Structures are given as structure tokens and as C-alpha cells.
Amino acid sequence: SSPSPRHLLSISNLSPTELATLVNNAIAHKNSKLPTTWPLRNGLSNKTIALIFSKRSTRTRVSTEGAVVAMGGHPMFLGKDDIQLGVNESLYDTSVVISSMVSGIVARVGPHSDIANLAKDSSVPVINALCDTYHPMQTIADFATLTQTFSTPAEKLKGLKIAWVGDANNVLFDMCIGARKLGVDMAVATPSGYGIPDKIKQEIDAAGPGTLLETNTPEEAVKGANIIVTDTWISMGQEEEKAKRLQAFSGYQVTEDLARRGGAAEDWRFMHCLPRHPEEVSDEVFYGKRSLVFPEAENRLWSAIATLEAFVVNKGEVKKTEQ
Ligand code: CP
Ligand code: NVA
CATH class of the missing domain: 3.40.50.1370 (Aspartate/ornithine carbamoyltransferase)
Structure with missing residues (x-):
């Protein structure tokens, strides 16, 4: 894991060109129908992505889990009743520990300060899966x-x-x-x-x-x-x-x-x-x-793929995808 990873906490974190590129990449992936020769098929192989969700989700969870699997990785869903966070353990300890064992974190939280703090202490990229203030994947x-x-x-x-x-x-x-x-x-x-x-x-x-x-x-x-x-x-x-x-x-x-x-x-x-x-x-x-x-709703899957591609596979470099 990189010492200072790039996070996606809100659309403000993207330049106009980067936003346009992610959007276009999502549709490029959708149109490609992910052939067996798809260059990203093993983009996350042998990698774990932690999905820390403190609130309910249908689309964000299904799309992100599906995206990680499509890229050959392992999504680890951690709902609020599964981990110690918020009951027995601080955000800081949770962030340091989980980020030491995974390649990326996708997190759905309450206050924006929670996702900001999670990112601050994480050694891997953190992607905001909705907080009270932003929903960039949407x-x-x-x-x-x-x-x-x-x-x-x-x-x-x-x-x-x-x-x-x-x-x-x-x-x-x-x-x-x-x-x-x-x-x-x-x-x-x-x-x-x-x-x-x-x-x-x-x-x-x-x-x-x-x-x-x-x-x-x-x-x-x-x-x-x-x-x-x-x-x-x-x-x-x-x-x-x-x-x-x-x-x-x-x-x-x-x-x-x-x-x-x-x-x-x-x-x-x-x-x-x-x-x-x-x-x-x-x-x-x-x-x-x-x-x-x-x-x-379906485009959440294609956007999750584009987001993980940029922030995890390409370590924060947002560039036009290869088909
Ligand atoms: N649109 C959206 O984020 O839906 P979920 O809450 O079901 O993930
Ligand atoms: N504004 C809604 C969006 C749900 C996807 C909420 O935060 O609950």
C-alpha cells in the first residue's frame, strides 16, 4: 500500500477532466460487456476491498461487491453489526487496522467527518459510498x-x-x-x-x-x-x-x-x-x-468499476480506460 493514497470523498476531489473521464470510462465498461479479454479482469486479483457500511444499502453494496468480483478481487462486506467500530473501537484504530490488511476501503457513514477521518488515517484509498454530505459514486x-x-x-x-x-x-x-x-x-x-x-x-x-x-x-x-x-x-x-x-x-x-x-x-x-x-x-x-x-441504478455497477479502476488499480490516476 502507498504511504499517502488518493481518496474519493466527494466530487470536489476530481478535476473536471477527471470527472468526465470516470463518467466516460463507466459507459465504456458497460458497452464492452466485459469480454474474457477485458484488461481489468484481474485488476484486483489477490486483493481484498473492505466495504464498511454503517447504513443500509441495496445499490451501492451490490454494485461495489459486483465490481470487485468482476475485477478478480475479494469484497469483504463489514456491516455495522459485524465489526467493533462504533461500539468497542474508535475510527482511528479501525482505519489503521483494516487498511493494513486490504487494498482499498469503500465506506458508507453518517457525518462527513467520519469518512474524512477514516481516510486521514488509512494507508489505502478510501472511497465514499455515501455520507450525510456527499455521494460521489452516485x-x-x-x-x-x-x-x-x-x-x-x-x-x-x-x-x-x-x-x-x-x-x-x-x-x-x-x-x-x-x-x-x-x-x-x-x-x-x-x-x-x-x-x-x-x-x-x-x-x-x-x-x-x-x-x-x-x-x-x-x-x-x-x-x-x-x-x-x-x-x-x-x-x-x-x-x-x-x-x-x-x-x-x-x-x-x-x-x-x-x-x-x-x-x-x-x-x-x-x-x-x-x-x-x-x-x-x-x-x-x-x-x-x-x-x-x-x-x-444499473450504471452504479459500471461507475463502481470505473472508480475502483482509477483509485485502487491505478492508485489514484484517472485516465481513459483500455478496452
Ligand atoms: N442510490 C443508492 O445509493 O442506493 P443504496 O442506498 O441502496 O445503496
Ligand atoms: N439521500 C439519501 C440517499 C440514499 C441513497 C440518503 O442519504 O438516505
Whole structure:
């Protein structure tokens, strides 16, 4: 293991070119269908990747485990009831010990400081599999989904308009940072009191060109949107706020009618990182012809492969993949 590995804690850690490369690599892997001659087939052979998950996961776990196996490695899933962390052992001790025995760590935690601390003391690359503030693996998959949908490389997504209607959360923050880096325009509608915190706003503004409109009116956000996105109104860890949140977000459901009233592009498409609840998007939209949600979910696998390739196999060097 390298003495100072490169970590992926948020999309902020990537240059615009690196983000575009990861996104394009994800789709290149998807299109290659991983032939037996695939150069990465043994990319992680005889290597263990620790998956430390302190929260539930369907997509992130399945995609990351699958990615490690596709590359010939061994994924070691460590759920919160499996290891001593948080009950009997500190983050520092956990990080030093686990990183001394594996080639990479993929971790899902609560506060961002947990993933930052895990990375600080780890001798191997740490990849953020979601924390309360960021979800970089989701962002890579989301932009991969757009490059696939519009049959264009990530560098050419410039000028696209994404409307986010719902809660300002971890998925949104990394999406906004990524949008800035790729020159994609964002419009974000949240109820008042649920907007983007100032500190994150500054981080987004510093990330590159592209615009960010914030409003409390969903119709205003979706005006001219090519893509409408939402996520749960109650993220993991916010369960106690459920009643209050359901009330605050009423009127924020993504529907055909909202898109029509607000004047979204005629051929607008819908995205959602999942898991989905009916209150944030109607069945008609979620299961309809505009919906990209299932390819978006599958693209988590291809993005996980691209991320592990760059951060573990290539030790933090993000370069165009070989096919
Ligand atoms: N989108 C996503 O991260 O889903 P999981 O929580 O199921 O991993
Ligand atoms: N914002 C959600 C995303 C789940 C993938 C959460 O943090 O729970």
C-alpha cells in the first residue's frame, strides 16, 4: 500500500477532466460487456476491498461487491453489526487496522467527518459510498446515465439543464459540484428552510462554470429542464423528522402536471438515485417512458468499476480506460 493514497470523498476531489473521464470510462465498461479479454479482469486479483457500511444499502453494496468480483478481487462486506467500530473501537484504530490488511476501503457513514477521518488515517484509498454530505459514486453514475441517454461524451453535456425538486441533500450536493465541473446548469427547488447550506453553496460556486438557481417554487425550477431529479425527503438518519418533513415537502411531488405547469422541455427525462417513495414522484413519472431510474441504478455497477479502476488499480490516476 502507498504511504499517502488518493481518496474519493466527494466530487470536489476530481478535476473536471477527471470527472468526465470516470463518467466516460463507466459507459465504456458497460458497452464492452466485459469480454474474457477485458484488461481489468484481474485488476484486483489477490486483493481484498473492505466495504464498511454503517447504513443500509441495496445499490451501492451490490454494485461495489459486483465490481470487485468482476475485477478478480475479494469484497469483504463489514456491516455495522459485524465489526467493533462504533461500539468497542474508535475510527482511528479501525482505519489503521483494516487498511493494513486490504487494498482499498469503500465506506458508507453518517457525518462527513467520519469518512474524512477514516481516510486521514488509512494507508489505502478510501472511497465514499455515501455520507450525510456527499455521494460521489452516485454522481458518477448519474452523469454516466446522461451521457448514455444523450449519446454524447461527458465533455459535451454542457448547457444541459437539470432541475432538482425536493430536499437539498448529499445526492444533490455532489450532483451540483459535478454539474459545475461539466458546465451543466442546475435549478433547485426546496421548501424554505430545506435549501443548500451556505458552506456547501460556496463549495459548489467554487467548482466551475454552469449556473445554480435556487427557488422555493418547483414550477420555477423545472422551467426548460431537460432532466427532473428528486430523491427521498427523509434521508437515512432523519427518520425522526418524518412527519415534519412530509408536511414541509407537500406540493413537491414530481408529476407530469408539475412539469407541464412549469414548462419543462417537452422530452424531459426523470432521474432518482433510489430508493424511491411514492410521495416524492408519481407512479406515472417513475414507471413511465421518461424515467431513467433503472438504467441509472444499473450504471452504479459500471461507475463502481470505473472508480475502483482509477483509485485502487491505478492508485489514484484517472485516465481513459483500455478496452
Ligand atoms: N442510490 C443508492 O445509493 O442506493 P443504496 O442506498 O441502496 O445503496
Ligand atoms: N439521500 C439519501 C440517499 C440514499 C441513497 C440518503 O442519504 O438516505
